[in-house]
Amino acid sequence: MTDETFDAVRIGIVSVSDRASGGVYEDKGLPALKEWLTRALLNPITFEPRLIPDEQMAISTALIELVDAGCSLVLTTGGTGPALRDVTPEATLAVAHKEMPGFGEQMRQISLHFVPTAILSRQVAVIRDKCLILNLPGQPKSIAETLEGLKDGEGKQIVSGIFSAVPYCIDLIGGPYFETDADVCKAFRPKAAIRAK
Numbered sequence: 474m475t476d477e478t479f480d481a482v483r484i485g486i487v488s489v490s491d492r493a494s495g496g497v498y499e500d501k502g503l504p505a506l507k508e509w510l511t512r513a514l515l516n517p518i519t520f521e522p523r524l525i526p527d528e529q530m531a532i533s534t535a536l537i538e539l540v541d542a543g544c545s546l547v548l549t550t551g552g553t554g555p556a557l558r559d560v561t562p563e564a565t566l567a568v569a570h571k572e573m574p575g576f577g578e579q580m581r582q583i584s585l586h587f588v589p590t591a592i593l594s595r596q597v598a599v600i601r602d603k604c605l606i607l608n609l610p611g612q613p614k615s616i617a618e619t620l621e622g623l624k625d626g627e628g629k630q631i632v633s634g635i636f637s638a639v640p641y642c643i644d645l646i647g648g649p650y651f652e653t654d655a656d657v658c659k660a661f662r663p664k665a666a667i668r669a670k
């Protein structure tokens with residue numbers, strides 16, 4: 474099966490970090506997002522990367538630009554905690570047409586299997602036009618943790634990651650047909666929504 478079989482997708486990846494954007498440390502958020510998505514998706518992907526400080530206006534502006542540029546999915550990392558400068562959820566809610574609270578709830582549940590401080594993440598998910606925007610925590614390792622969930626030593630899924638629900642959500646808002654590598658993340662769709670091969 475060649476790449477042409479799959480819809481092309483445009484994905485916004487946004488790393489929100491004062492120190493990474495200021496050059497204090499190397500940004501590991503964008504590479505981690507890119508690596509996981511490339512591994513999980515069979516679609517040809519065009520990435521739209523942004524590295525920005527924890528500034529609410531700058532984050533909202535970037536999100537609007539990415540949706541207007543035709544992204545059907547935008548993932549942010551960082552700025553979801555309780556610190557004074559953590560404003561990614563506020564910036565995301567400010568551009569929302571619909572809230573999708575299940576994603577944040579499930580991410581915190583998953584993250585509790587990894588760290589007791591999971592409850593400190595205020596991450597949200599929203600829909601703007603035909604785009605799903607998801608906040609992930611800033612720790613680079615939390616990207617795979619929340620998207621993929623928890624597997625045992627033999628690769629058997631113990632807790633589902635949130636990405637299982639992303640392809641069908643994007644179907645429902647009129648976006649491209651996302652297909653995943655089931656070894657990384659098995660997408661769930663109702664039978665009637667599965668596209669014939």
Ligand SMILES: Nc1ncnc2c1ncn2[C@@H]1O[C@H](COP(=O)(O)OP(=O)(O)OP(=O)(O)O)[C@@H](O)[C@H]1O
Nearest residue numbers: 488489490491492493499500501502551552611612
């Ligand atoms: N973009 C990033 N690249 C590399 N490491 C990061 C990044 N964002 C966060 N981290 C790591 O995860 C930790 C927790 O992330 P958090 O988003 O709370 O950072 P922070 O304390 O708000 O600082 P900053 O916004 O300057 O990254 C950081 O202290 C850092 O070690």
Ligand SMILES: Nc1nc2c(c(=O)[nH]1)N[C@H]1C(S)=C(S)[C@@H](COP(=O)(O)O)O[C@H]1N2
Nearest residue numbers: 551552553554584590594610611612615618
């Ligand atoms: N899966 C996962 N979730 C996690 C973490 C983590 O390491 N892994 N870190 C927690 C911590 S320590 C904080 S403070 C919050 C918010 O992080 P942020 O401000 O970097 O977005 O995410 C939480 N959620």
